[in-house]
Amino acid sequence: MAVRHAKHEPGTAERILDIAERLVQTRGFNNFSYADIATELGITTASLHYHFPGKAELGQALITRYAERFAEALSQIDRDLPDAHGRLEAYARLYADVLHGKRMCMCGILAAEYQTLPKPMRTEVIRFFDDNQRWLAEVLTQGRADQSVAFSGSPDDVAQGILSTLEGAMLVARPYGDLARFNATARQLLAGLRA
Amino acid sequence: MAVRHAKHEPGTAERILDIAERLVQTRGFNNFSYADIATELGITTASLHYHFPGKAELGQALITRYAERFAEALSQIDRDLPDAHGRLEAYARLYADVLHGKRMCMCGILAAEYQTLPKPMRTEVIRFFDDNQRWLAEVLTQGRADQSVAFSGSPDDVAQGILSTLEGAMLVARPYGDLARFNATARQLLAGLRA
DNA sequence: GTCTATAGGCAGATAGAC
DNA sequence: GTCTATCTGCCTATAGAC
Secondary structure (H helix, E strand, O other): OOOOOOOOOOOHHHHHHHHHHHHHHHHOHHHOOHHHHHHHHOOOHHHHHHHOOOHHHHHHHHHHHHHHHHHHHHHHHHHHOOOHHHHHHHHHHHHHHHHHOOOOOHHHHHHHOHHHOOHHHHHHHHHHHHHHHHHHHHHHHHHHHOOOEOOOOOHHHHHHHHHHHHHHHHHHHHHHOOHHHHHHHHHHHHHOOEO | OOOOOOOOOOOHHHHHHHHHHHHHHHHOHHHOOHHHHHHHHOOOHHHHHHHOOOHHHHHHHHHHHHHHHHHHHHHHHHHHOOOHHHHHHHHHHHHHHHHHOOOOOHHHHHHHOHHHOOHHHHHHHHHHHHHHHHHHHHHHHHHHHOOOEOOOOOHHHHHHHHHHHHHHHHHHHHHHOOHHHHHHHHHHHHHOOEO
8 A cells, every 4th residue: 555645645636626727717617628637737638537527527626626725714714813804804815815826716717607607617606605705794793793893784795895806806907917906906995894 | 872870770790799799798708609699690600700800800899899888988977977976886887787788897707718818809908997997097086186085095096996896796796697796895885985 | 791611620528448 | 547549519710602
């Protein structure tokens, strides 16, 4: 039996996901091919079909993994930061980090091509947004209670506003290749939520 | 010579643009084909190439016409509404109208697939955003002067924040098919700019 | 301006050997 | 698990008749 490392080297399936993830986030789901992944990985497209029977299944796996990692990042924020406003700042930083890798949020870019996606992928995109808004709404509710955050309207509405603003800021900033552009909008958003 | 009507019936080129425009705004530029347009129009794809030599040229023409119409709408707002805050509300309504037609802003959806676009189209997408932000910055400057609008930071930064927020609100609202979702974020945005 | 016919390429996908 | 070989379908685009 092969030796197991604590931080294991990725298997083929994971490497496929890594490459595909980058391609989705930079080009969109319909704008990369099995051939793109196969070439980069040094195997054939036929081998890809062994790991993921079709592109729809690959797409689903991509969102699932992305959403899991995002959920972990949110848990990490909850553990590390007690202050609600600090949590919102950290949340915005997650987006900035994605953009810094010259990528768009995966579900943001999938939202743009939503009409062309297979049903299972659509469901997962919506779930991602719902999960994010639920987390944001909780942070906002907490922040209102302990007075570290101020806003008018319902936490749900404001949560969806935060999500929309950050997604939009990424969308517009990326063609300019300008991280400062994103940060300006993010700062403005967070300033409006300061108690 | 054929009789010219005041509000002329569209020629073939314009009808092509009408169909292609709807397809871009719902599916994205790379997710529709000449065949889609040809079928709907009842002609062959070969005929399409007579009007637009290639898809890149069609794409350019689409953005140009879209940007012109948008610029006209902004001029109309300038003519009709003296109040800066009213102008911003009307601006947000332009976006809501697009979304009501189950479409995304053309340049918003093109921003998502920016990396895959031919250079001339990229240039025009950027120009569209720049023009919008220039208009917004002017309205903000005017509104600050006549005290119909209040904000902190530079008009340019706030202008780019408004654009980003509205684009993002469209992007996220469309998968839900929920216009109310967009309106909630837009109202929140405008409320933050009220003097 | 619109057609038929066709080229040439790339897409996702499968069968079957190793 | 990965390969070769192959299929079918769709894509953009062009030549040339009408």
